[in-house]
Amino acid sequence: MAMGRDSQKRRTRKALVEAAGRLIAEGRRPSVAEVADAADISRRTAYRYFPSAEQLSVEAALEATRQNMELSIEAGPIDEPVSDRVARLVDALSQMTLDNEMLLRQMIRFTIDRDAIEPGVPPRPSRRLEYVERALTPLQGTLDQDELDRLTHALTVVIGIESTIVLRDICGLDSAEILRVQQWAAQALVTAAGGGARRRKIP
Incomplete structure (x- = not known):
């Protein structure tokens, strides 16, 4: 039952973001109320997920990157090692982060002080989690669920905007060095979990 409620909450958030994207594509700057109406979701619910139109607009812009991310993850042969899928995920997410770094920093600013919207609904969307789950799909049934989780x-933790901020702002690395560290960390985790069919060489 809890899983069903969580899925519904994801669908609600996604419906709001997609409605915002459609309105923005029409050249509008919609309010949260206008997006709620377009998504056929109550305004009260919409404001729980997105307190400001600015935050909703940022999310809509970032959601527009989803298709390219998913295509990148699935671009390899059907029998490829999971380590290759993860490598493509890291490459694609690194490029997306580089292209949208200011938007992603804004997203952090909007949500860093927010509590969970309600139990089971974190203040930020779960795109990165969904991308990782997709990349690791071949390990379902190979690792037990606790290990896979x-x-x-x-x-x-080791990919995405927070990792990039630490490596750039604290460690002083440039974009190429950030990608190398993120690839190394990701592959080390896959190998430690037993999900790498072969050890990848990090360029």
Whole structure:
């Protein structure tokens, strides 16, 4: 039952973001109320997920990158090692982060002080988690669920905007060095979990 509620909450958030994207594509700057109406979701619910139109617009812009991310993850042969899928995920997410770094920093600013919207609904969307889950799909049934969950969660830590901020702002690395570190960390986790069919050489 809890899983069903979580899925519904994801669908609600996605419906709001997609409605915002459609309105923005029409050249409008919609309010949260206008997006709620377009998504056929109550305004009260919409404001729980997105307190400001600015935050909703940022999310809509970032959601527009989803298709390219998913295509990148699935671009290899059907029997490829999971390590190759993860490598493509890291490459694609690194490029997306580089292209949208200011938007992603804004997203952090909007959500860093927010509590969960409600139990089971974190203040930020789960795109990165969904991308990692997709990349690790071949490991379902190979690792037990606890191990797979641990690997999934660990990978979300070492890639994406927060990792990039630490490596750039604190470690002083440039974009190429950031990608090398993120690839190394991701592959180390896959290998430690037993999900790498062969050891990848990080360029």
